[in-house]
Amino acid sequence: MKYPNGLNKDYKKNINYKNRGMNLEDDINLANEYYLIHNIASIYKKPTPIGIVKVDNSGIIHEAYFKTPSTTDYNGIYKGKYIDFEAKETIENNFPLKNIHEHQIKHLNTISNMGGIGFIIVSFVKLEKTFILSNYYLQKFISSNIRKSIPLKYFEDYGYIVNYKLNPRLDYLKIVDILLEGENNEFKENN
Amino acid sequence: MKYPNGLNKDYKKNINYKNRGMNLEDDINLANEYYLIHNIASIYKKPTPIGIVKVDNSGIIHEAYFKTPSTTDYNGIYKGKYIDFEAKETIENNFPLKNIHEHQIKHLNTISNMGGIGFIIVSFVKLEKTFILSNYYLQKFISSNIRKSIPLKYFEDYGYIVNYKLNPRLDYLKIVDILLEGENNEFKENN
Numbered sequence: 001m002k003y004p005n006g007l008n009k010d011y012k013k014n015i016n017y018k019n020r021g022m023n024l025e026d027d028i029n030l031a032n033e034y035y036l037i038h039n040i041a042s043i044y045k046k047p048t049p050i051g052i053v054k055v056d057n058s059g060i061i062h063e064a065y066f067k068t069p070s071t072t073d074y075n076g077i078y079k080g081k082y083i084d085f086e087a088k089e090t091i092e093n094n095f096p097l098k099n100i101h102e103h104q105i106k107h108l109n110t111i112s113n114m115g116g117i118g119f120i121i122v123s124f125v126k127l128e129k130t131f132i133l134s135n136y137y138l139q140k141f142i143s144s145n146i147r148k149s150i151p152l153k154y155f156e157d158y159g160y161i162v163n164y165k166l167n168p169r170l171d172y173l174k175i176v177d178i179l180l181e182g183e184n185n186e187f188k189e190n191n
Numbered sequence: 192m193k194y195p196n197g198l199n200k201d202y203k204k205n206i207n208y209k210n211r212g213m214n215l216e217d218d219i220n221l222a223n224e225y226y227l228i229h230n231i232a233s234i235y236k237k238p239t240p241i242g243i244v245k246v247d248n249s250g251i252i253h254e255a256y257f258k259t260p261s262t263t264d265y266n267g268i269y270k271g272k273y274i275d276f277e278a279k280e281t282i283e284n285n286f287p288l289k290n291i292h293e294h295q296i297k298h299l300n301t302i303s304n305m306g307g308i309g310f311i312i313v314s315f316v317k318l319e320k321t322f323i324l325s326n327y328y329l330q331k332f333i334s335s336n337i338r339k340s341i342p343l344k345y346f347e348d349y350g351y352i353v354n355y356k357l358n359p360r361l362d363y364l365k366i367v368d369i370l371l372e373g374e375n376n377e378f379k380e381n382n
Contacts, residue, residue: 042301044262047240050252061241064252071235075266077273080306084268110233115271 024089024123024130027170028074034168035078041173043076043083071107072118078173079180082116084108085132089123094149097142105142108135117179121162121172124152131159132175134182213360215280215314215321219265222359226269232364234267234274262298263309269364270371273307275299280314285340288333296333299326308370312353312363315343322350323366325373 022030025045035041046069054063072086086108088099100120108118118135133150137158141150160175213221216236226232237260245254263277277299279290291311299309309326324341328349332341351366 036301039301039304042298042305042307047238047258047260049238050241050243050255052241059257061255061257062253064241064255066250066252067238069238077275077302077305077307080273082268082271082273107233110227110230111268113230114233114268116233116268 022169024087024121024170027168028087028121028172031168031170031172032074032076035173041076041078041083043074043078045074046071068101070103072104078117078176081180082111082114083176084111084116085119085121087121087123089125091125092149093124093127094151095122095124095155096149098148105138109139112136112139117176117183119176119179122155122159124155127152130162130164130170131155132162132172132179133159134179215278215312215361218359218361219278219312219363222361222363223265223267225359226364232267232269232274234265234269236265237262259292261294263295269308269367272371273302273305274367275302275307276310276312278312278314280316282316283340284315284318285342286313286315286346287340289339296329300330303327303330308367308374310367310370313346313350315346318343321353321355321361322346323353323363323370324350325370 029045032041032043032045035043049067049069050061050064051067052061052064055061072084074087075082075084077083084107086100086104088095090096090099108120111118112135120133120135120138121130122133123130133155137154138150140158141154160178162170162172162175165171220236223232223234223236226234240258240260241252241255242258243252243255246252263275265278266273266275268274275298277291277295279286281287281290299311302309303326311324311326311329312321313324314321324346328345329341331349332345351369353361353363353366356362
């Protein structure tokens, strides 16, 4: 299997991105460390799923492959709520939907239906803008569009921009607060 | 690094345990599939964290090693609540605390303090008995004992036995219902 979407970020980072500065994943991981230290939230990136073929007696793996993830990259707890999201960078001025697996989109919807907070964080690398789009508006776009990518305009209209600040650089839970406030309204509109 | 605790279960299973029948992890995974299909809960096992050293152009990994997990094995959402637990088998008639990493114990406590439901599921293989012990009683044991293993009696007194049934075989959320009911009382006692 070739690299699945977003699965080889850690590896690529070590090889190519070393001098590039922070990427979205680094920013989220640093924010999560900040949130944990300050008892604000406990949110972690799930390890990349790996299928192991060969391993020796000392526990060194000699053959393995990347597996397709069943769920999203990040989950955890914030203000007593279950939080679940996928984070993606795009170099386009739109967000190609092929960057998220279909079962990840379905997973986010399951989470919302069960009372959790599901969303995507998308970083438009060239524009240096990062948005959060709630699961509600993600599903709304998919169900009412045949387009294969979400235009930037849709993020501007229905998403929330995450402003960069000193510490944590990407304080994305500030936006999650807005999603939490709007949760009941969106739920009503949805049902 | 040698195999960390519980990290090589998948691998060991394929090698040694093939004809042994179901183990605790299989039972939990099957229960989780059942819960998901029936819209009861969305709970997943996190992938084993792997450090990748060498990977070729086709995405095949040629050198990697097992990393120590930061958190517990399982988390997800049930009845709108964040659920987080670690599952372990023991062949002893007690549960050696070295089977859980110290940061996993700390993680479970963080989750409880943040309003999530944290616990351990321990299967006593020889006795064919499986118990759930809430984070509350896990921490209580650790803080008031110098013993390096939790005796079966403690699970009998303060935990809940998970009875095996037809489908799902290990319906552990039935016990989580009891933890959810008792949550407020334990919280009061704790504070």
